Amino acid sequence: MTTTTRRVLLGRVAGAFGVRGELKLLSWTDPRAALFGYQPWILRTADGEREVSGVRGRDTGKTVIASFPDVATREQAEALHGAEIWVPRDRLPPPAEGEYYWVDLEGLAVQTIDGLALGTVSHLFDTGANAVMVVDGERQRLIPFVIGQYVTAVDLDAGRVTVDWDPDF
Template identity: 65%
Template sequence: MNQERRILLGRVLGAFGVRGELKFQSFTDPVATALKYQPWLLVHNGNERELPPVRGRETNKGLVVTFPDCADRDVAEALVGAEIWVARSRLPKPKPGEHYWVDLEGLAVSTVEGVELGKVSYLFNTGANDVMVVSGDRERLIPYVNEQFIVSVDFDVGRIVVDWDPDF
C-alpha cells in the first residue's frame, strides 16, 4: 500500500473457534462495511503487510473474519491487538454536507468573530452527539452540531468556523 493517508478500520480482538477465524472490532457503521474496503493493511508488532482478500461474517457477537494465511487458533491468537488500516481512497465519497472525521483532522478552527482556536485533533462520539477536540492555546471540546455550533467547513481553505465562545 502506498503512503497515502490511512484510516484505522478496526483491530483483532481474539481467536474465534479453532479454524483460525478472528474476532474483529470494526470501527465502521455498520460494522460489516469494513469488509468492503479492501485491501487491508495489517499492522502488528511493528510490522505491516497487505492482506489478500479477507472474508468475514457478522454474528450476534460482532464481526468474524478469516485471513487467507491464518489456518488455526494459535496463529489467530498471535494476531490479537493487530490493527487493520485501509487507504483513504478506498472509502466512498461522502454525501454532500457529510464528512469523514479523518478529513476534518488538522483543519484550522476559528470563531465567527475570527478568533483562532487551534486545529482539530480528533473527534469522538458521546452517544448524544459528536465532539470535536480542538488543540490550540488550550484544548477545547466543541460539540460537532451543524448550524448550532458548526457554521461552516471549508476544505479548500482548510478551516472550520464555529459559533463558540473562545473563553469556554
C-alpha cells in the first residue's frame, strides 16, 4: 500500500462537552491541537465514513474541545462518541531524519544483522519508555524500536528493517 492510499489515525471523539454540541477529542498529534491542521478529516463511525472539514477547536490543557460545523446539540455530539479521526498519510509532513511514522513501518520485512528473516512489522505500540515493534513471522516477537541499540537500519525503499536481535528470543 502506498503512502497516498494509507490512512493515519490521529484521534478519536471521547464524548460530548457541554450542551451546545461541542465534543471532547483524544488527539495523538504533538502538540494535541495540531490535529486541526490536517483537515478535512475522515470520520469513521459504526455507521460508515464521512469527510468533515471546518472543525474548530482548542486545547484546554486537560482535553481538546472541538466544534463540528454540523453538530449543534449535545445529542448530536453524543452520537459521535467513539468516532475515529483519520487522515491520508500523504497529508502529514515528512518526518525528520532518523524519525519514522509508525504507519510507514507497518508491513516492512524484519531481518537480523545476520540476514535471518524474522517476519514483518504488524504494528507498533508505546510503552512509555520506548516504542515496541510487533513482528509477525513463524511466531510473534516484540522488539524494542530503539535505533542504534536494537534497530540497526530502516530502509523504507527496500521495505526492510534490520535488527540486532537474537532470533531465539
